[in-house]
Each structure stands twice: as structure tokens, then as C-alpha cells.
Amino acid sequence: MNPGILLWIILLLPVVGSGICQILRSPKNVMNFVCFVMALIGILEVVTAGVVFSRNTIFSCGEWFYMDALSAYHLIVMALVFCMSSLYGMRYFDKEIHEGIFTLKLAKRYGTLWFASLAAMTLILVSNNLGMMWVGMETTTLVTAFLICTRASKASIEGMWKYLIVCSVGIAFAFMGTLFIAAATYKFQGSISGNGVFWTQLQMHAGLLDPKLAQIGFLFIFVGYGTKAGLSPMHTWLPDAHSQAPSPVSAVFSGFMLNAALYCIMRYTSLIKLVPGNENLSRDLFLIFGTFSIVVAAAFILLQHDLKRLLAYHSVEHLGIIAIGMGMGSLGIFAALFHTLNHSICKSLGFFCAGRLGQIYGSYDMRGMTGALRLSPLWGGGLLGSLLALIGIAPFALFMSELLIVKAAIATNVIWVLVVFLLGSCIIFAAALKHVISVVYGTPPVLDFKPRRSSIVDTGIVVFSLGVLLVLGLWMPKSLHEILCRAANIIEGIDVATIVCVK
């Protein structure tokens, strides 16, 4: 069988699912359908990634679709986040369905948009053409905007509007950057096809790109996709959108959409490093925006009262950490990619717990949320676990990846970044710990209803996520190590494996 067909399947199956959601008959059916089809797609995506790892690359549809270790790794992260969120979403809307707020119409729209956003994000990962990659990102933005106001309220419309205004400008900038990169190819116009800019072709000829045009192009790309990735100071949409969206959607936002935008920047990074005169451009940008994100996140986390906004600012912080890792070359890139996986799992879990606790308390204001552990041991415990992992408590995987970034910082001798990173992490550590302790412990308020019991599926999600984080923190499987090395090689252009020795 031609492996290229797999790329078509993972791209088209969500589109089909998106259509089928429209003909289902009850909200419950839609949620179950989303969950089961997502599981099927998830398995196919993992299989696809496996095939990519064994063959190095897959092409399909001429040169238009392409996958290598870097995109396959992101595909696995995406499959994981989407599967977990769909599974969680199956029970999340129970209460609303029961009360009749989450009607069939809303459920259908939710299911359709859910699969549509999956398809758009898949398009980002399988595109070899940088123009198509941009189309994927643009579609993602449009589709997810409507997911934010699944339940239309004044606040959710505001969140959606800000998201659209800020991100549309970002997407426009990214397009401008793509045009600049296309213009920079004029020296080797004859040797590439005129149908657009293919990453594989550009990489072969990157040394011939016009330095000035490529430089401006990369600046536009970085700011444009950086807006979507939530790097500060372009992050302003992020806390509003994350806090207003339903929790499964927030989990996908934080767990994968931000990473998808960063993935786009990674693709360009591997090109710009080869352009004469621009070798250090990506490094400088990543370090500056990364440290700035950490500082801003620290300031806002300190003053935060809303649980979901707190988690959203944690995303800004962690994307900043990933960015500074990216700026540190070989070992840093390896650590940044590892951190991507850890952060996605951990942050999804955080939003899951916050969502269900919010339903119990009726609001996300942390000043009113006390004694979560007694009220709901599962979600309270999950929140405690995920926040402890997020702030970098030792045995969890996030600690390991952050430690690797510290190592990389010392190795590359960027002490100022290291100082800002450590200071920011300390502030966030103290602030977040204070917030989470007040939420988790203490005497719970008296409720006039009995919170619904958590099902076996819920327990499974919490135990699975925390388990994976714990295992990855203590022991990294050889296969994961190799995958990360190969993905980092694509960005760095040299053999990272020789430099990275984790144990």
C-alpha cells in the first residue's frame, strides 16, 4: 500500500465526521459520536506517525503533502490532546444537556466545528507547501473562533471578538511573511516549480534565498504566527479566549493550537538558519520573545483571581519556555520539543479539572473556590497534580524538560536568559502554589445540590495524564528519545543526537 494514502485518510476523515455530526438526532449522540470517531482517527494518526518514523518521510499528491519526524511528532501530540479532550467532552456537557441548555442545535454545531478544527490543524501538519500551511492556520482560526462562543453570552462573544481581531492581524502578517519568503526565491526561480513555495525545495536551496527579503519575511512570520502561539506581547487574546471557551475547547487551544502555530515558526526556523547573514536571527527572536513572555506571565499570574485565566497565563509562560529552548540550539531544541509534549498533557488536564470544578462552584473565581479536594477528590486532586507539575515540581516530566533547558542555557552561555527564566519561574512557583492551595484545601462552601459522581472515564483521564507525566519524568523511553532527536535534527540541520545525552 502506498503510505501517502494515510495522509489523505487523516485529512479527510475529520471532514467526513464533521458532516455526519449534522445528521445526528440528540446531543448525547453527537458527543458519543465525536468521542468514538476521534478515537478511530487518533489511532490512524498514531499509525501514520509510526509509518513516518520507519520511512523517514512520506510524500503524497505530488509534493503537496509531506511528513517527516517533526510533523509526525506533532501529529502524536495532537492525537493525544484531541482524544483526551473528546473523551472528557463526552461527560462535560451532561449537566447542560440535562438542563436543556445544550440543545441539539448547539451540539451539532459543536461536533461539526470540533472535527473541522481537527481537519484544519491536520492540514497544517501535512502541508509541504508553505501557502497551504498558512491556509490551515487561517482556517483553524476561523473555525475555533466559533467554538469559543458555543454558549453565546456577553463574555464569550467578547472573547471571540478579541480573538478574531488580534489573530486575524497575526494571520495577515504571517501571509505577508510568506509572500516575502516567496519573493526571496527569485535567484533560483528556474529550478523550482511555480506552484508556490514548497518547504522541501526551499530547504534544498535555502542558501540562495535573498538575505534581506528572507530576513523581513521571517520577522513577519515570527510576529504573525507568534500571535497565534500566544507569545507575549501578542498574547492579549489568549486569556480571554481560553477562559470563555468550554473546557474541552480550552484544552485543545492550550494543548495543541498554540503548538501548531509554533510548529509553523519551527519550519521557517530551519530555513532561515541556512540563509547567509541570518544565522542568528531566529535565535535572537526566540530568546527575546520567550523571556518577555515569561516575565509578563509571571506578573499576571501573581494578580490572577480566575482559575481558567490563571491556566491561560501558564500557557503564555510555557510557550515562552519552549521558545527560549528553541533559541538555544541542539540540546535546547530537544528539550523544547520534549516540553511541548509535557505541557500539552499537563495543561489539558488542568483545563479538564478547572472545567468540572467550575461547574460545581458555578464560577471560576478562585476567591470563592475552597476545599475542592473534599468536594470532588478526583478533580481537586487532578488540579493539584497538574498545577504542581506545571510549576515544575521534581518528579514530573515538566521538571525534567525545564532542567534540560537550564543545561542548554549554561552550555550556550546565555546567562541573562537563564536568570530571567529562573526568576520568573520562582515567582510563578510561589504565586501559583498560593492560588492552588487556597482552592484545593480549606472548608468547602455548602452546596444546595450534590455534585455528580465522577465516572470511570473521568478517573481514567486524570490517572492516565498524571501517570504519563510521572513516568516521563523518571524515565525516557529510547524510542521517544530517538524521535525527539530526529525532530530536532530537522530544525537544527545538524545531528543533534551526538550532542544530547540525557542520562
Next chain:
Amino acid sequence: MSFMTNLVDTVIILVILTNFMLLGSSRLRRCIRVTALQGILLGILAILMEDGTPTIHLILLSAAIICLKGIIFPFLLIRTLRDLNVQYEVEPFVGYGTSLVLSPLVLVVCIWLGSQLSLPMGVTSSLVAPVAFFTITCGLFLIVSRKKALTQVLGYLVLENGIYVFGASIATIQPVLVELGILLDAFVAVFVMGIAIYHINREFEHTDVDRLNRLKG
């Protein structure tokens, strides 16, 4: 050749003038009309970029731009304007006089920036890159300095127009990529829809910035 260059230059200078008009006008209806004019100018620009007879790609692109930016969006916007019953942009963050005084300075900076670039292939006028930058800056400025949601949408249209000015200059070598840019208009469509459905009239305050302000001193 020189006749074509003159023609391109004329169109580009008209684009600059439309930008000035947008910055200095408080009447929303006039702003919409000027943006429509700018859209039509862009459509013309796309055809003029090719020496000799334009290709089918370019003709289609130009037709699409004129239809969308020159006819459909202005029509929708004016209809929304009527429904919402707003006529003037009130109390912008930066006044009209100030905007107009600052804009030539920005134009000078953009011309300097453009002169730093060596744009290759088929660019018939050296003004293309500077005017692209200038239009993008104007669009961004309108988005951040005006308070009505409708003016922000106009700002986004202008920003997009700036990108098209640049796109038109490389449309001859990368036609497919430039055509993809039409998808940016999907955002405009969604904005107009959002304003019409949810009656979004003004921009929203950012609560967090508020909170940071209160902790001063």
C-alpha cells in the same frame, strides 16, 4: 514600458491619497466608500503588473478583488451601518489632525525602508514596497486607534489591501500563493457577520490592563 510605469505610479499614488482620506475622516459612510475605491484601485494594479497582455490568472485575481473589496464588502458594510444607526466615529484614541500630521512622516520612513530592499522580478515601480508598508501601517493604526468595531473592520481591510499591493508585485511569479490571499477576506466576512448578528458596536476593554493600572503607586 514607460507608459505602463506611469500608469502603475499613478494608481499607487491614488492609493496613498485614499489612505490620507481614511485617516482624516470621521464619517463612517465616507470611510467605507474610500475603502471601496482603494479596493478597486488594487484590482487595477494587479492587471498592470504584467508587461504585455495579462495572464488569465491575473485577470481572475483582479476581478475577484474588485468584486469583493469594491462591491460586496462596501455594500454589506453600508447595510450594517444603516441597521446599527451609527454615523460618526466618536472620540478616537488619536485625533484626526494628529493622524494626518503624523502620516507623511510614516510615509517617509516607509519609503526609506522600501529603498533598502532590492525587489526583483517584474516590479514595474519602485513605489510598490513603500506603499505596501505605508498601507499596512495605516490599517494597523486604524485598528488600534479607533473605537467603533466597524472602523476596526475597515482598518483590517486597509491592512489587507497593503498586503495585496505587495502581493500584486510578485503575482507574476507566484500566482497561486497570491490567490490564496483572497482567503484573508473570509475574516472580513466573519467580522461583518459578527457585527450584524451580535450587534457589536464598540471595542471591548481589556480587564487585565485595568487591574494592573489600579495597582499603581
